[in-house]
Amino acid sequence: MLNSVIVVDDEASIRTAVEQWLSLSGFSVQLFARGEDCLARLPRDFPGVVLSDVRMPGLSGMQLLERLRQLDPDLPVILLTGHGDVPMAVEAMRNGAYDFLEKPFTPQHLMGSLGRALEKRQLVLENRRLHEQADLKAQLESTLLGMSQGLQQLRRQVLELASLPVNVLIRGETGSGKERVARCLHDFGPRADKPFVALNCAAIPESLFEAELFGHESGAFTGAQGKRIGKLEYANGGTLFLDEIESMPLAQQAKLLRVIQEHKLERLGANQSIEVDLRIIAATKPDLLQEARAGRFREDLAYRLNVAELRLAPLRERREDIPLLFEHFARASAERLGRNASPVSGAQLAHLLAHDWPGNVRELANAAERHALGLDAPTLAAAPQTHSLAGQMEAFEAQCLRAALRQHKGEIKGVMETLQLPRRTLNEKMQRHGLVREDFLGD
Template identity: 40%
Template sequence: MKKRSILLVDDSQDMLEVLRRQLNALQYNTFQSTSVTDAIDLLQHARIDLLITDMRMPGLDGMHLVKYAKSNFPDLPVLVITGFPSVSGAVEAVKSGALDYLSKPFTAKELQQAVQQVFRQQDGKTDTTVSTATEEEQTIDYHGIIGQSQPVMELIDLIERIKDTRATTLIQGESGTGKELVARAIHYSGPYRQAPFVTVNCGAIPEHLLESELFGFVKGAFTGANETRPGFFHAADGGTIFLDEIGNASAAVQTRLLRVIQEKEVKMVGTNTVQKVDLRVIAATNSDLYTLSQQGQFREDLYYRLHVIDLHTPPLRQRKSDLPLLIRHFLDKYAKSYGRPKPGVTPEAMHRLKAHDWPGNIRELENAVQRALILCDGQIEVADLPAYLHAADHTLRTAQPQALLSLREMEQQHIRRVLDAVDGNKTAAAKILGINRKTLRIKLKE
């Protein structure tokens, strides 16, 4: 069964965050909007199963949204929230099409009961929000996303729901889980597939250059600016810009990004002239931006602007049923690339591949399969796999007694395994380990 999606509308970012966390904990997908205008755009382009809206909003109020939903989406259930002692406004909303209302303040349990009651009422009228297995759910290759496990199917379902909208999207997940692949799937599965898709790695561009690369610059803006040059935002006009590792953007860049997202306006470095752009912004990070925003390390208002739609790429250890499909995919890919016959995989080698937790995720698996194909003679055996997969006790779940190690020795072994998994890439290893490159260098010297 696919997850249901709920659109949350409230002018308070704090309230939206509370609702989002509570509903995500109940296994619902959530979209957030702070205005009726943006909410209407999401209703028009995304697949929504329930609308939850506050009544009093700046500009167009919640009553306008309820009446709009009733007129244009008559089968969409609506739950209204009121923060006033008198619920007359909420009652009027119910008469206008809402199924129920909640009075502030309410508990997480009361929210859960209200949402479940709305869906029960709706399911009594129609079962269109609950779908059975279809060909779409059996998809194993969706714009390069390989898999048919539940986490992958839920991710594909959410992409399908948002692909037709230009709503700002934040993709969060561990390094190597395919965040850029998801961004490309959003772009190329939607109506803007013929427009540009521009990728910017905010962590790979030096901080002092990122601003001018993103926004462009005019001649004479700084030393070395010998000509006027448009930036990445200009290049993505009409399409999608993908800002990878957004957590590495400087405070100055974050401030300017906020204006681009809010106003769809860009100012090149060295001029005050404003240029309009029409694009979708997709950002990605392997950091916890919410925690960083609460600690003052990332702009809170920018976090909420990026967080209209929130996607999570599952780590490989949570979708191990997809391993055979992924291995087959990479074997096909590299056998064709190297002009070699596709090898088989011995049961023992497959066992080692399935038992590993893959801290480097899909990137680590792809490297391991590529290496094995190059080294194998007809079929892939254990000896063809990376060294850290050779030992029978590499999962630490063997029946044989193991030597007792000190914490320092265990740390050293873990660091070596992670470095092996990412082919010695210290930046990627540091992210997986949760430390910075300087700390990793010190530990390597030790």
């Protein structure tokens, strides 16, 4: 909260008086008798001001100022000085102190200085937040590629959900990138430095599922040699990604529900509960609630997993992203193989846009690798054009607009000249395709 003040003074009477003044004015106050204690307890991006005496045993106010500026050069530090310390305080301001107050000072003088310092701190923290958001947005754009409206909305949702402590259900067809989205939810959130554990529920035999999920003690069952940590416990503090969650056996669904509710688990063969703190991200192709109505999935677990839902559109519903994705995968494959990336011809682009991509992004990546190898892709050439000519033309138009915007780094005049379009027509087309010039600045 931006009304926080840390007071550091070895005199208890000063600490008590300042705390009373500030508390009555609505400030949140922390008191320390030593500078060392302040440094040990100072949180990152502290949303407030440090008020410190100059002369203290141990770490002096001047030394504390220096240490605080090493941790955060923008943290406002106000020094409290005796009459003989004024020259020292002036020198401290040259070294980065925000202000100094000569004792004895009035509450009004103190409140005025604190108010100005807190306003400055608020601006600094807001500026940092905006820069961090811009950095995260740029990183996410390079991870979840695409400029379609659906992809732009997905990236916004991922950034919003990444920082929230809620379970997320991701729905999408095979190959649509569900694990990549799950990984982004983890990497762009507060659990990023903790484990990300992925488990494909369809790939585990039912007889081994419980041991894989919960772990086991030595001798828990025939063949259980030694203790084994399960996926739930291994993900403690981080994220557990359960792919194809609809394939999880019903018996294990009940046990998973209990872990979610109680934040505890028991290994097979153990009597002691283990506390776990984890976020669960599940992925599914079918609708879990429909699966529950058919008796194949627990409805209560479906609701627990689906606190928030992300739907990944199949590639055929966002054809305007196909050229960008294909170019990215082809270039990455060519670099990996030590080859020069071959340009995509107009005929090849038409085939790419005409194909329905039942395998979605995974299939497209495979086709791009074949292209990088110089191999033909007969499945694409023979692909039936089952969608409308209008749809193909829309996708091609979006690609032309995007290429021109990238070429001119978002400069509208250059785009107008290249595409020979009047400003109003260009604006209408960009709006229809969800293109914003700011997304191409500096590309």
